[in-house]
Amino acid sequence: MDALLQQFFNLDVMAQAWPLVLKGLGMTALLCLAVIPLGLGGGLLVALASLSGSRALRWSVRVFADLFRALPPLVLLILIYSGLPFAGIRLSPFAAVCLAFLLNASSFYGEIYRAGIESVGRGQWEAARSTGLTAGQAFGYVILPQAVRNVLPDLVSNTVEVVKLTSLASVVSFTELLYAADMARSVTYNASPIVLAALIYLAILWPVVRLTSRLEHRIAA
């Protein structure tokens, strides 16, 4: 029991690792601020394109979205980070992570938006257009708000997934929360810094996870 506490909940080691881990947390926050809006925006474009009137556009977007959903995000990230330099394109870890997550997250968000948009009755669109709204206005003011409300639980839980995915950035040596904690672990030969990082992730994500299960249960009821 004592060994367990020493190894996983060593307060001295945690205190020692704290400044480094805190810096990592800052980088994770920065990453989330970049990646979540990119994914939400990109996803909307993907959804629009996959519902567009042009068959060529519709199918090419769907094929790419399926491809990026089939690839594990880590594989996509490694492909971009260690594959592109062979083509003479050298990205910083931050840029590589942003690009990989833009492709991955917008494919998943795109599916969610699409389900939401399809769940809004066609009559809404026709009614909006017949009152004189332009296509853009009808979509922005009438369709999208209802679509988003219908799929809100999915959007939130996908955002939780994206935040969790940022931990993958550690694999390409981007000094986010997990990377910082793992660095501290390898210096101290003690797993407590990773426990510290886990506690930080929990503190941030647990409330959101609770919220999503509440939202989902309410929908089911």
Added chain:
Amino acid sequence: MTDLDRFLATFLNPAVAGQYAGAIAAGVLVTIEVAVAVLVTGLALGLGLAVLRAYRIRPLNALIVIFVDVFRALPPLVVILLAYFGLPNVGVTLSAFAVLWLVLSLVLAAFAEEIVWAGILSVRKGQWDAARSTGLGFAQTLFYVVLPQAVRLAIPPLTNRAIATTKNTALGSVIGVGEIINQAQTAVAVTGNATPLLMGALAYIIVFVPVLILAGRIERRFAWRRA
């Protein structure tokens, strides 16, 4: 050598592809092994926990909810590193394969419990009352009446989550499990050529696109029956 030749020699090099096809195939096998093991234990554990929760034993349910929430909120890579580097120091040494299997099973179990539980909750109370009034016991009602309906409702979200979890087998590369991307990275490091990386990506697509298509079909089918 033109630019195109150089590009092909770097990304689609037949010699390198031939040399490492075996390694990538071995990686595919490992990926499938871990995935199947995780699916079996994860889904079984998740289903078991949901059934246990239906008995509504307060302290037990609190523990289940905490377990589920923790594993839904933590990034799997964090848990993998924690188990792989932390456990040996307290006398528990597991192979990288075992760590990957164990952690992903727990993650899948957490999500599966949540999904099946939502399914159980969405079975109307009248079903319980009707079954009990025909003389079925609590367990009989749960297993013969409620659970079959709950599992049916749970199948579409369950397939999605199962796919997401099996894709996480790629995380094993970080602790040295010789799955697809690990084999590919090793080959890239040895040859200084990007071909194995593309082969790895292609292998994932070959493995997972049929699974995605199948999942879409399952989803539509069960959605239709529900309506």
